[in-house]
Structures are given as C-alpha cells and as structure tokens.
Amino acid sequence: MLEIKNLHVSIEEKKIIKGLDLSINKGEVHALMGPNGSGKSTLSYVLSGKDKYEINDGTIDYNGKNLLELDVDERANEGLFLAFQYPMEIPGVQTSFFLKTAINSKRKYLGQSEMDALEFAKLMKSKAEELNISTEMLKRDLNVNYSGGEKKKQEILQMSMLSPKMAILDETDSGLDIDALRIVSEGVNKLRNNDNSFLVITHYQRLLNYIKPDFVHIIADGKIVKSGDYSLALELEEKGYEEISQTA
Amino acid sequence: MAATEQTIKQVNTLGSSDYKYGFSTEVDEIRPPKGLNEEIIKFISAQKDEPEWMLEWRLNAFKVFNKLPKPQWAKLNIPEIDYQDCYYYSIPKSLKDKPKSLDEIDPEILKTYEKLGIPLKEQKMLSGIAVDAVFDSVSVATTYKKQLSDLGIVFCSISEAVKTHPELVKKYLGSVIPVSDHSFAALNSAVFTDGSFIYIPEGVRCPVELSTYFRINAMNTGQFERTLIIADKDSYVSYLEGCTAPMRDENQLHAANVELVALDNAEIKYSTVQNWYPGDKEGKGGIYNFVTKRGACRGKNSKISWTQVETGSAITWKYPSCILQGDNSKGEFYSVAITNNMQQADTGTKMIHIGKNTSSKIISKGISAGKANNTYRGLVNILSKAKNARNFTQCDSLLIGNQCGAHTVPYIESSNSDSMVEHEATTSKINEDQLFYCQQRGLNSEDAVGLIVNGFCKEVLQHLPMEFAVEAQKLVAISLEGSVG
Numbered sequence: 001m002l003e004i005k006n007l008h009v010s011i012e013e014k015k016i017i018k019g020l021d022l023s024i025n026k027g028e029v030h031a032l033m034g035p036n037g038s039g040k041s042t043l044s045y046v047l048s049g050k051d052k053y054e055i056n057d058g059t060i061d062y063n064g065k066n067l068l069e070l071d072v073d074e075r076a077n078e079g080l081f082l083a084f085q086y087p088m089e090i091p092g093v094q095t096s097f098f099l100k101t102a103i104n105s106k107r108k109y110l111g112q113s114e115m116d117a118l119e120f121a122k123l124m125k126s127k128a129e130e131l132n133i134s135t136e137m138l139k140r141d142l143n144v145n146y147s148g149g150e151k152k153k154q155e156i157l158q159m160s161m162l163s164p165k166m167a168i169l170d171e172t173d174s175g176l177d178i179d180a181l182r183i184v185s186e187g188v189n190k191l192r193n194n195d196n197s198f199l200v201i202t203h204y205q206r207l208l209n210y211i212k213p214d215f216v217h218i219i220a221d222g223k224i225v226k227s228g229d230y231s232l233a234l235e236l237e238e239k240g241y242e243e244i245s246q247t248a
Numbered sequence: 249m250a251a252t253e254q255t256i257k258q259v260n261t262l263g264s265s266d267y268k269y270g271f272s273t274e275v276d277e278i279r280p281p282k283g284l285n286e287e288i289i290k291f292i293s294a295q296k297d298e299p300e301w302m303l304e305w306r307l308n309a310f311k312v313f314n315k316l317p318k319p320q321w322a323k324l325n326i327p328e329i330d331y332q333d334c335y336y337y338s339i340p341k342s343l344k345d346k347p348k349s350l351d352e353i354d355p356e357i358l359k360t361y362e363k364l365g366i367p368l369k370e371q372k373m374l375s376g377i378a379v380d381a382v383f384d385s386v387s388v389a390t391t392y393k394k395q396l397s398d399l400g401i402v403f404c405s406i407s408e409a410v411k412t413h414p415e416l417v418k419k420y421l422g423s424v425i426p427v428s429d430h431s432f433a434a435l436n437s438a439v440f441t442d443g444s445f446i447y448i449p450e451g452v453r454c455p456v457e458l459s460t461y462f463r464i465n466a467m468n469t470g471q472f473e474r475t476l477i478i479a480d481k482d483s484y485v486s487y488l489e490g491c492t493a494p495m496r497d498e499n500q501l502h503a504a505n506v507e508l509v510a511l512d513n514a515e516i517k518y519s520t521v522q523n524w525y526p527g528d529k530e531g532k533g534g535i536y537n538f539v540t541k542r543g544a545c546r547g548k549n550s551k552i553s554w555t556q557v558e559t560g561s562a563i564t565w566k567y568p569s570c571i572l573q574g575d576n577s578k579g580e581f582y583s584v585a586i587t588n589n590m591q592q593a594d595t596g597t598k599m600i601h602i603g604k605n606t607s608s609k610i611i612s613k614g615i616s617a618g619k620a621n622n623t624y625r626g627l628v629n630i631l632s633k634a635k636n637a638r639n640f641t642q643c644d645s646l647l648i649g650n651q652c653g654a655h656t657v658p659y660i661e662s663s664n665s666d667s668m669v670e671h672e673a674t675t676s677k678i679n680e681d682q683l684f685y686c687q688q689r690g691l692n693s694e695d696a697v698g699l700i701v702n703g704f705c706k707e708v709l710q711h712l713p714m715e716f717a718v719e720a721q722k723l724v725a726i727s728l729e730g731s732v733g
C-alpha cells in the first residue's frame with residue numbers, strides 16, 4: 001500500500017523529517033506515536049501533498065505509483081484520506097453539500113456518474129447515525145462553530161463516506177469525550193478490511209485499546225526510533241518517550 | 249429543469265473557450281452609420297414609430313448630454329470613449345416589421361436564445377418565468393403575455409409601452425433618474441433602444457418571475473437599455489435580468505438606465521446575473537457596462553431589493569440605489585462582484601433615507617483574482633426628516649493571488665441624530681489551508697476555489713430566485729477559472 005524510504009523533509013530551510021522509513025501493507029493498522037513537534041503532522045501533510053514542504057530525499061510509493069508526483073486531489077481520489085488534526089471551517093458551505101461534492105469529485109475522477117440524490121441522502125443518513133451525528137448538524141456550515149470533538153467526528157464521517165484505501169488519522173482522539181471516542185473507534189473498526197490500511201497518529205494508548213494496531217511506531221526528531229506491536233504502546237505509557245528513545 | 253441549469257448545460261456545450269456565451273449569430277442588420285447626432289436620434293425614434301413627445305424628450309436629453317462632463321469619481325481606468333465611433337442602433341432586418349408571432353421570427357434568432365437556454369417557443373417556454381428577449385436594440389418576443397394581461401399586468405418592451413401605455417411612460421420615465429443626473433443617464437435617455445416595461449396593478453402579486461434576457465450581437469454597437477418597473481399599491485413583483493454577448497476584440501458599450509417605482513406597501517425584487525463578455529486574459533475586448541439603476545420607494549411601507557451577481561464585463565460601473573421616500577420603506581442591496589484577469593469593477597449602492605423609520609441593508613461581497621481591481625463604493629445618506637432611520641452595511645472582499653486589488657469606499661452622511669448606521673468591512677486572502685482541505689477531499693483546485701467563493705457569497709446568492717441561484721453558483725466558479733495554480 002504505502003512504502004516510505006529514507007524520507008527527508010524540510011520547511012523553510014528547517015529540517016523536520018530526517019530519514020524516515022515506513023512500510024504499510026494492505027489490511028494493516030499502524031499507530032504512530034511521538035512527542036510534540038516530532039514531525040507526525042508534517043508526515044501526514046507530506047503524504048497528502050500539501051505544498052511548501054520540500055522533499056530533500058527519499059521516495060514514497062503508493063500502490064505502485066510515485067506518490068510525490070500526484071496532485072493533492074489525485075492522491076485523495078486514489079484513496080488517500082487525511083483526518084486533520086485541525087479540521088478547517090468553510091463558511092457558507094453546508095456540510096451535506098460538501099460531502100456530496102467530495103463524493104462526486106471522486107466518482108468523476110473514477111469515471112463514474114454523479115451519485116443519485118436519494119442514494120446520497122440515504123448513505124449520509126446511515127453513516128451519520130452510526131457516528132451519532134444529528135441531521136441538524138449536517139445542515140450547518142462545514143465545521144463552523146462545531147466544537148472540537150464535533151469537528152473530529154465530522155472527519156470520521158467524511159472518511160466513512162469516502163471509504164479510503166489509506167487513511168491517516170492525525171490525533172482524531174484528542175478532544176473526543178469518552179463516548180465519542182468509543183463511537184469513532186467503532187466507526188473506524190467497521191471500515192477496516194483486508195484491502196485498506198490505517199495510519200493512526202495518537203498520543204494516547206487508550207485509543208489503541210479500541211482500534212487495535214498491528215504495529216506501533218515511535219517517532220522522535222523526524223525519525224522512527226522504535227517499532228513493535230501493540231505492547232510497545234503499553235510500554236510507552238509506562239516509561240514515557242525519554243526512556244524508550246534511549247533504549248532504542 | 250430549472251431554466252438556468254438548462255442555460256448552463258446548453259452553453260457549456262457551445263465551445264471550449266472560457267467564456268461559454270461567446271458565439272455570434274449571422275443575421276442581416278439594419279444599421280444607420282456610426283456616430284452620435286440628432287439625425288441618429290430621429291432615426292431611432294422613427295424606426296420605433298414613436299409619438300412626437302418621445303422624440304422631443306430624447307432630443308432634449310441629447311442637449312443635456314452635450315453639456316454634462318463625463319463622471320470622474322469611479323476608481324476605474326476608462327479609456328476615452330469615442331461616441332462618434334459607435335453604432336447606436338442595430339436590429340435584425342427580419343424584426344423590422346414587428347413579427348406578429350414567433351413563426352415570423354428569423355429562426356437564427358430563435359436558435360440563439362435556445363442556445364442560451366431561453367427557448368421562446370410556446371411548447372418549450374420556461375415554466376414559472378415570463379421572458380422578454382432583447383437582441384441588440386430590439387425586443388424579440390415576450391412570453392406569457394396573455395396570462396399576465398389577464399391579471400392586468402403589463403409586461404412588454406419599452407418601445408411598445410411608449411405606444412400602448414403613454415400615460416404611464418410619461419408619468420414615470422425619468423422620474424427616478426433625471427435626464428440631467430450624469431452623462432451616461434443623459435446619453436441613455438437620448439438614444440435608448442429597448443428594454444422592458446412592467447406595470448403591476450394595485451393589489452396584484454405577480455405569480456411568475458418576470459425576466460429579460462439581454463443579448464448584444466452586432467459588432468461595434470452600443471446597447472442602450474431602458475427599463476421601467478412600476479409596482480402600484482399593495483403589489484409585488486420579482487424581476488430578473490440576464491446578459492451575455494459574443495466574444496469580440498473591440499470593446500462594446502452597454503449603458504442602461506433602469507428605474508423602479510414602488511407605491512404604498514408594494515415590493516419589487518430585482519435580480520441581475522450579469523455575464524457580459526469580460527475580454528480576454530490580456531484585457532482585449534469586453535463590454536463596458538455603465539449602468540444606472542435606481543429605485544424609488546415612493547409609498548409608505550414599500551420595499552425595493554436589489555440583488556446582483558456581476559461576473560462579466562471588462563468594466564462595470566454600477567450603483568443600484570434606493571430613494572426611501574415613503575415612511576417605513578425599506579431598501580436592500582445584495583451584491584457579488586467578481587473580477588478576474590484584467591477586469592475592473594466599481595460598484596456599490598446609494599441609500600437615500602428621506603421618510604421616517606426607513607431602513608436599508610447593504611451586503612457586498614467583492615472577489616478579485618488575476619490582475620483585476622474591485623471597488624465597493626457606497627453612500628448612505630440620512631436626511632434630517634428621516635427620523636429613526638437605520639442602515640446596516642457589510643462589505644467583504646476576498647483576494648485570490650497577489651496581483652489583484654480590493655477597495656472599499658463607504659460614504660456616510662447623516663443629518664439626523666435618531667438614526668443608526670452600522671458599517672462592517674473585511675478584506676482577506678483566500679485561505680490556502682481551506683483550499684488544501686477541499687483538495688484533500690478530492691476537489692480539484694478550481695472546484696475548491698468555486699466552493700469556497702460560493703460559501704463566501706452565500707448571504708447574497710440566497711436572495712436570488714431559486715431558478716437563478718444554481719446558475720449563479722456555477723457562474724461564480726466558471727468566472728474564476730484559471731485564477732489559481
């Protein structure tokens with residue numbers, strides 16, 4: 001699915017990612033943990049193609065394609081999804097309309113016809129219900145005046161409607177209350193299958209109780225310093241980054 | 249299907265060029281020589297078979313025009329207009345003898361309107377919208393006439409109204425925009441060719457949208473539109489106008505005078521989607537759109553609401569205004585002005601509060617891209633008798649790229665201490681993070697800009713009649729094509 005080799009990234013001359021390797025296969029869930037400022041969000045932006053980041057070295061292969069050559073929207077329509085750490089507000093654009101536009105953009109890219117209005121309404125309703133998002137909410141402008149947790153849920157709604165192949169969740173759990181955390185995790189688990197993959201960025205082992213990762217990676221100062229299975233998250237919880245990084 | 253959606257679909261198939269309405273129609277024209285003089289005015293009047301009083305009115309306006317200086321206040325770069333190098337009248341030969349029915353109209357002209365999504369033939373007529381189609385200097389046809397006249401509503405071309413309803417025309421023409429107002433107003437009064445006339449009788453709520461579709465076809469020809477709408481006591485009308493022109497390398501002039509009169513408790517809702525040819529990316533060609541639009545809320549509790557979406561024209565110069573004479577009368581102005589490439593727009597409104605408890609609301613959204621310049625210019629004037637007058641103004645500007653400009657010039661004059669005037673203004677650049685977010689959801693960069701800009705304009709667009717809203721949204725996106733990436 002995704003193969004990152006020796007990735008070096010800088011922004012405004014500042015080196016942020018310094019030789020990162022990561023390989024994610026179909027059907028796998030990888031957790032990425034690391035201290036503030038270690039480069040997690042930067043990695044998610046580089047993967048989704050945000051500009052201003054300079055790729056100094058390395059390669060990223062995505063399903064046999066050179067990911068770095070694709071435009072932002074091409075990557076998205078090829079199934080790469082980023083649940084933002086800080087989702088954007090778009091005033092004047094109804095959430096439901098945004099969802100429809102996103103779905104139809106993908107269908108257009110894939111050479112399919114627009115989704116029938118009724119079919120769309122049904123899909124949105126069922127997915128929103130699963131996530132305990134009210135229809136009222138969907139009529140409001142996208143993310144405008146949404147609470148922090150509501151924005152995160154909205155990201156997961158978009159993800160489940162677009163059913164991506166490779167989803168990156170950047171601290172989706174931060175800001176969610178206990179119930180919402182469970183509901184969102186169930187949403188993610190429901191989407192999991194043998195064909196798609198997840199990269200879950202989090203600070204809290206608690207999320208990984210719900211979304212069981214196949215691998216856990218620890219990133220520090222722009223490099224993956226340790227990888228392991230779920231137990232690494234437990235160990236980290238106990239020892240903290242400092243000690244773990246030293247034993248790496 | 250909504251008329252306008254149809255318009256978009258049809259015109260989208262017309263060609264690969266950015267401006268989707270740029271085709272021209274091959275017709276034989278009647279066209280007197282270039283130049284502006286009394287002879288031309290007499291010619292126009294004679295062509296239209298006008299009564300003597302109308303010709304005199306025109307000739308008087310021409311005298312006034314000759315004395316007035318060109319307006320100087322707009323922040324526009326207007327090349328000197330050579331009034332002698334322009335045709336003032338052009339009509340397709342086939343329309344000379346006023347076709348009695350659509351069967352007598354040149355099929356090429358009918359086809360033009362069909363291509364534009366405005367079918368005029370009975371079987372295909374747009375439901376819920378009565379259309380007056382103006383081709384260069386003449387009205388081609390007006391639909392739904394019979395149904396409207398059963399209600400006592402008059403909806404016809406102004407040329408026709410001069411003959412059929414002279415008492416109304418004499419009473420109201422020039423009563424809102426005096427001939428001497430400024431040079432374009434005087435010029436229009438002298439050489440106006442066609443436009444619509446509407447009269448809604450007392451107590452009647454017009455059941456359909458009334459609409460005029462203006463099309464400039466002939467080369468080097470100015471279009472001098474004149475529209476007059478009168479809503480008698482307790483009546484209501486919603487009117488829409490649409491405009492397109494072929495792509496031509498020379499600039500062409502559209503100078504319109506539009507007058508609205510609302511009597512006691514009457515309401516007029518006037519919407520415009522202006523999509524004249526804007527010129528090419530280097531600024532070659534395009535329409536000069538110099539428009540005077542003014543409404544008088546003469547009666548108590550009357551209301552006039554202007555909604556405009558201005559996406560076309562090389563230069564737009566236009567300030568739809570309200571004179572709030574009647575006590576408790578209301579004026580509203582909702583505007584989206586988009587300028588891309590080399591386009592210039594200087595637009596805004598004037599709200600003149602005269603009566604007691606009058607209120608006005610101004611919402612202006614200016615979007616600039618490319619090397620374009622966009623100015624909001626507004627005046628809120630509260631006279632001493634206008635006790636308790638209220639105004640709320642909000643002007644937001646959005647910039648796309650680094651080479652465009654946005655300017656806000658609000659004038660407020662208040663001679664009344666009871667009145668309340670609120671003004672808010674913002675200028676921002678299109679947010680890169682929002683664009684990235686949309687693109688991450690699969691929208692290409694143009695769709696992303698279209699979506700964000702439409703969101704920015706929503707407060708205005710939602711005031712358009714439904715049939716127009718869809719077209720306007722697409723137009724907003726189309727007119728910004730090529731502005732990013």
Ligand SMILES: Nc1ncnc2c1ncn2[C@@H]1O[C@H](COP(=O)(O)OP(=O)(O)OP(=O)(O)O)[C@@H](O)[C@H]1O
Binds near residue numbers: 016036038039042
């Ligand atoms: N535009 C920028 N200019 C300069 N430095 C930047 C820029 N963007 C990010 N950085 C820096 O890059 C580093 C990595 O940031 P990043 O957002 O990737 O961290 P993170 O691992 O996601 O942290 P957190 O856990 O706090 O979300 C930080 O030191 C940050 O300050």
Ligand SMILES: [Mg+2]
Binds near residue numbers: 040041042085170171
């Ligand atoms: Mg982060």
